[in-house]
Amino acid sequence: MNPTAHRFVLVGGVLHDPANGLDGVIADIWVDDGAIVAPPADADGFARIDATGLVVMPGGVDLHSHVAGPKVNAGRRIAPHLARHRRPGPAAVPTIHATGALYAALGYTTVFDAAIATAAADVAHAELAELPILDKGIYLLAADERQVLEALSVDDQDRLDAVLRAALVRGRGWAVKVANPGGPDFWKRGRRGDHHDLDTALPGRPVTPRHILDRLARAVARLGLPHPLHVHTANLGLPGNWRTLLETMRTFDGVRAHLAHVQFHSYAGGDLDEGSFGSGVAPLVEHFNAHDTLTLDVGQILFGDTVAMTGDSAAAEHLAHATGTPWMSHDLHLEGGCGVLPIAYREKSLIHAWQWAIGLEWFLTAADPWRVALSTDHPNGAHFTAYPVLMQLLGDEAFRREALGRIHPAVRRRSPLAGITRAYTLQELCIVTRAAPARIAGLTRKGHLGIGADADITLYRPDRDLARMFSMPAKVYKAGVLVAEDGVVRATPEGVTFSV
Amino acid sequence: MTPFTRPSAVDQRGAAALAGSRRVLVTGFVGAPPEVVVAACDLAETIGAAIDAGDPDLARAAGPTIARVGEVTADREELRDRADLVVLWCCDPDAVEPGFPKRFIMPPLPGDTARRVFAVGREPAGGMAADVVHLPLDPVHAVDAARALECLHGGLEPQHLADPVAAVCRGLHSAITEARCVAFVTAHDGAAEGLEPWSIVRLVRALSHHRPAFEVPLGAERFASFRACCTWRYGAAGGIARADRTGAVFLPAEATAGRLLARGEVDAVVVVGTATAEVETAIAQAADRLAVVRIAAGLTATMRAEIEALGATFQAGDVPHGGRA
Numbered sequence A: 001m002n003p004t005a006h007r008f009v010l011v012g013g014v015l016h017d018p019a020n021g022l023d024g025v026i027a028d029i030w031v032d033d034g035a036i037v038a039p040p041a042d043a044d045g046f047a048r049i050d051a052t053g054l055v056v057m058p059g060g061v062d063l064h065s066h067v068a069g070p071k072v073n074a075g076r077r078i079a080p081h082l083a084r085h086r087r088p089g090p091a092a093v094p095t096i097h098a099t100g101a102l103y104a105a106l107g108y109t110t111v112f113d114a115a116i117a118t119a120a121a122d123v124a125h126a127e128l129a130e131l132p133i134l135d136k137g138i139y140l141l142a143a144d145e146r147q148v149l150e151a152l153s154v155d156d157q158d159r160l161d162a163v164l165r166a167a168l169v170r171g172r173g174w175a176v177k178v179a180n181p182g183g184p185d186f187w188k189r190g191r192r193g194d195h196h197d198l199d200t201a202l203p204g205r206p207v208t209p210r211h212i213l214d215r216l217a218r219a220v221a222r223l224g225l226p227h228p229l230h231v232h233t234a235n236l237g238l239p240g241n242w243r244t245l246l247e248t249m250r251t252f253d254g255v256r257a258h259l260a261h262v263q264f265h266s267y268a269g270g271d272l273d274e275g276s277f278g279s280g281v282a283p284l285v286e287h288f289n290a291h292d293t294l295t296l297d298v299g300q301i302l303f304g305d306t307v308a309m310t311g312d313s314a315a316a317e318h319l320a321h322a323t324g325t326p327w328m329s330h331d332l333h334l335e336g337g338c339g340v341l342p343i344a345y346r347e348k349s350l351i352h353a354w355q356w357a358i359g360l361e362w363f364l365t366a367a368d369p370w371r372v373a374l375s376t377d378h379p380n381g382a383h384f385t386a387y388p389v390l391m392q393l394l395g396d397e398a399f400r401r402e403a404l405g406r407i408h409p410a411v412r413r414r415s416p417l418a419g420i421t422r423a424y425t426l427q428e429l430c431i432v433t434r435a436a437p438a439r440i441a442g443l444t445r446k447g448h449l450g451i452g453a454d455a456d457i458t459l460y461r462p463d464r465d466l467a468r469m470f471s472m473p474a475k476v477y478k479a480g481v482l483v484a485e486d487g488v489v490r491a492t493p494e495g496v497t498f499s500v
Numbered sequence B: 001m002t003p004f005t006r007p008s009a010v011d012q013r014g015a016a017a018l019a020g021s022r023r024v025l026v027t028g029f030v031g032a033p034p035e036v037v038v039a040a041c042d043l044a045e046t047i048g049a050a051i052d053a054g055d056p057d058l059a060r061a062a063g064p065t066i067a068r069v070g071e072v073t074a075d076r077e078e079l080r081d082r083a084d085l086v087v088l089w090c091c092d093p094d095a096v097e098p099g100f101p102k103r104f105i106m107p108p109l110p111g112d113t114a115r116r117v118f119a120v121g122r123e124p125a126g127g128m129a130a131d132v133v134h135l136p137l138d139p140v141h142a143v144d145a146a147r148a149l150e151c152l153h154g155g156l157e158p159q160h161l162a163d164p165v166a167a168v169c170r171g172l173h174s175a176i177t178e179a180r181c182v183a184f185v186t187a188h189d190g191a192a193e194g195l196e197p198w199s200i201v202r203l204v205r206a207l208s209h210h211r212p213a214f215e216v217p218l219g220a221e222r223f224a225s226f227r228a229c230c231t232w233r234y235g236a237a238g239g240i241a242r243a244d245r246t247g248a249v250f251l252p253a254e255a256t257a258g259r260l261l262a263r264g265e266v267d268a269v270v271v272v273g274t275a276t277a278e279v280e281t282a283i284a285q286a287a288d289r290l291a292v293v294r295i296a297a298g299l300t301a302t303m304r305a306e307i308e309a310l311g312a313t314f315q316a317g318d319v320p321h322g323g324r325a
Helices: A070-078 A096-105 A118-128 A146-153 A157-171 A183-187 A209-223 A242-252 A281-289 A313-323 A350-365 A384-395 A397-404 A409-414 A426-441 A466-471 B008-019 B034-047 B063-069 B076-082 B100-105 B139-153 B163-178 B195-208 B220-234 B257-262 B277-285 B300-312
Strands: A008-017 A022-032 A035-037 A047-050 A055-058 A060-065 A108-116 A135-140 A175-179 A229-232 A257-259 A294-297 A304-310 A327-331 A337-345 A457-460 A475-478 A481-485 B024-028 B085-089 B116-121 B133-136 B182-186 B213-217 B240-242 B268-272 B291-295
Touching: A008 A426, A008 A457, A022 A426, A055 A060, A055 A426, A060 A384, A060 A426, A070 A118, A070 A304, A070 A327, A070 A337, A070 B220, A096 A108, A096 A384, A096 A475, A096 A481, A096 B220, A108 A118, A108 A175, A118 A135, A118 A157, A118 B034, A118 B220, A135 A157, A146 A157, A146 A209, A157 A175, A157 A209, A175 A209, A183 A313, A209 A229, A209 A242, A242 A257, A242 A281, A281 A350, A294 A426, A304 A313, A313 A327, A313 A337, A337 A350, A350 A384, A350 A409, A384 A397, A384 A426, A384 A466, B008 B268, B008 B291, B008 B300, B024 B034, B024 B257, B034 B220, B034 B268, B034 B300, B076 B100, B076 B182, B076 B213, B085 B163, B116 B139, B116 B163, B133 B163, B139 B163, B139 B195, B182 B195, B195 B213, B257 B277, B268 B277, B268 B300, B291 B300
Parallel strands: A008 A047, A008 A055, A060 A108, A108 A135, A135 A175, A175 A229, A229 A257, A257 A294, B024 B268, B085 B116, B085 B182, B116 B133, B182 B213, B268 B291
Antiparallel strands: A008 A022, A022 A035, A055 A457, A304 A337, A327 A337, A457 A475, A475 A481
16 A cells, blocks of 8 residues: 655644754644645645644654564564564564554654675565565675675775675665674684684684774775765674774774664673673763764663574674573575574663663763664664663653662662763754664655655654653654554555665 | 566466365465565465465474574584584485585585584485595484483483494594584474474584584475565464464464365465475365465466466455355
């Protein structure tokens, strides 16, 4: 069903449109043919829709999620106990139709799958073609391709550019992702986990992970891609990995780069010593705040059951052995892979409590919300339907303190979170869920309500309970079509797929 | 471009057969490409049909993964690149998937590590290099051998083993102890349930706590597209009692093609492309009470067009479910 978009005007809403400097301003929005337009000279034919008292924001943009492809399918099967009919709420990994419906009902209208191997791109696109409502795109794990590594081995920039360009065309990708640079080469030599620094040469190649990161970021810049290199750096989930992330940030030295799910890369502690586990956020934030070429998404964890899935098989193997959980590894023609396993985040777990606090510490100490995208790395940190809870944790200090009081006591004592009083305003929440991710992703028609923008608009009922407010939008429009109303999906138009 | 012409008889006769039925099963799918499976799922949703390919590996609670997930599992390229010990467990991979040994076992490992290959079973495996070590074992003792190996790995001495089993276990245990990464290649011949698959699952899982170890079960790839499409639509790879992308019913022990046919719970079948031998046998046994519509295996575009034409003959409210048509 693809209903015709209407001409209409939303009247009297309270606009939050950070990209256009509107912060709680009462104004009308005119929509024609799926886009936001200037007030017409002749208003005949425009339906009036009363938005008085409602908070109006652009449709949400999820910059980093996992919604399609082999890893997601593996996730759907690996945890039958987390299926839809086995528990309240959605399945841990919903079907593709449910994914679109749930995102839309939440007020989100754009999503990117952040890790698709080029070899799996065709089948991922076939799946995404069945994702209703949302506009979507994929980041290609092109950095794992043998041709890329060969071009890097001879330090041939032109060849590297050509290989990446071909991969993007072939895979219809929007961006280039690197997951654990060089990690598969170490891992396949039988090393447990991916414990390596950025300056150890890959087995049999004159290439280091730092070399991969640097050259790829520059290649992406030369190709003029809308989104910078999307970086999942090495040593995900390991104690002491904050040093790896700091070195990763230093590697880029003025070149744009996006740091994915930084929460999973910000752990203090000795080398693989879980006993000294803690937060390594402070030095990282200091560097991040001082370098405006860097952007990030957090990958916040929230407590509950979910399924971890990553293009970093080595990290998944490490997690499986750390938790004793059965897992699945999937390798795609040697040029990509993934690891999938169920995981339960518990408030009283020392490690999980630290992860929770570390993510929030990132959100609350990063100075510029325009360089921060809200994410849970769905479903790794939490299901995307939990975003409203995360928004309340950010925007409601009392709620956050109450939650802090329930977690592992050692984390309560040691985390800097207890001393942080910052609370996000509605405008800042709008930035990290819409304006910033759209801008970081390079989507000029998303994340704002200016003239020429796609008419992706979400209307909320104001509520002190931010989780309640953001979990149930009054109305959601996608390209001018009413797609959801009070949690009920009203239409399932087809979205577009972004590719460069 | 030459206009595509499809045989119109399929959709007309097929539609008539489906319209007169009360419950339909959509099956087949051996080697079917994703485009065909998607079209078949659309048809199944239109008429409220059950959908299953009839392979037991697809219709268990966790689809193809439950036996594989019970442990650490990997795909074949990982075996090629990583495993310095390969155990062919009561199977001949070249017979199950011709060329498999040449593509995934015989290539040398990266670096200077040598790969050792043991063939456990009644006969030496085919298609392999001469230096494969054959450990003779009657497959009826496979479960005993797997459990004994698990004991040895755990530091226990297995009791009451027949001599051939003990010999196999001693040889393998020694090799496993020396290995950095162990791959078991299995072919459960469609028997995804039962002691034999699970004994390997347990063994691999136990090993994997000490060194990278995984199982590579052969034979499931023929349903790769069906498994993928069904999973993204319905959350399960088969055993779908009623296709509905907003809330399909998944009954792994009930809605398999074989059981629906054997119990007489469907009165029409749409066979998309090639069906397994088991499904064809079940169809033949129920032939006197079944309407059978076949979409012949062929070009993807042809198959898809035929399925779509069949589906297009049904309108909302016109579905055979419940005999309303």
